[in-house]
Amino acid sequence: MSNPTEAETPRGLSRRPVELATALVLIGLAFVVLYDSYGRGAGWDNGPQNGFFPARVGWLFLAASAFILFQSFRSENSVFVTWEQLGQVMRVLGPLVLFVALIQPLGLYVASAIFILVFMAVVATSRWWCILLTAVLVPIVCFWIFEMQFRVPLPKGPLEAALGY
Template sequence: MSEDHSSDRSAASVRAVELTVAVLFFALGAIVAWDSYRIGTSWGDEGPQAGYFPFYIGLIICFSTTLIFVRALWAKAKSHESFVSRGQLKMVMKMLVPSIVYVVLVGIIGIYVSSTLFIGFFMLWLGKYGWLRTVPLAVGVSVAFFLLFEVWFNVPLPKGPLEALLGLD
């Protein structure tokens, strides 16, 4: 029972996330406005300059996120509402962390090998499938994609050392 309780506990409140996102978007708006200011924000004879629209877009983002920030700060009622519970966050991380590893691997060992590993890892770890089912499926999917993209449609995808070794790149 105690375990259930811990997974129901909030990992972050709506307010905390709301405030963080508002700050991040504010920063984004500020960067946009700043760079646009650099390239010119006036309205000349030939209409608006390159920075005109982005500058005001940046300002609107800053202004609106300030409003959201202040509102979230004031809203007492919502302050304890949970954004995501620990259990939920754990589930999301189960997908997100392997996905991050996967996309990083794509850049290093190519998309086919990393896809095989990624699908295989998921089936073994989350799906609790045996090796006997996992390996053929994971390899099969990658081979199918290889045939589809590289052979039939001639679309080159990222490849790594294994493909080079096999002379497939």
């Protein structure tokens, strides 16, 4: 078995920077948990104080994050994800971020319709009428199930307000 040539080696994001960034973000989150826990009281005064258990979890989280940081220096610097794979992830992540951003101003059901339209147009290879039909019917059915049958109050926007909900 021969070594792959430079042309055959996939190009993309290296593993070491991804692991370093992940470890540093997790270490930062662990410090936030610890800061908040000790601010609430992480001791034992005739029983656990409010921050006692979160502080213990924060220390475990910090230790695991430090281990990830240590391991990132020891691991080989191979390709973590190719640029093509990262593009596929972004094709899914983009519409999802748009969906979450639109829930507050437009409500869940209108945001869902837009998400289905964009997602199916970007990711799927469906016919336009199928995409449009799905984007209209799925939120209507979900509205009927959650709002009318189960009476679960979900975020609504101007369209639902105009319809009296």
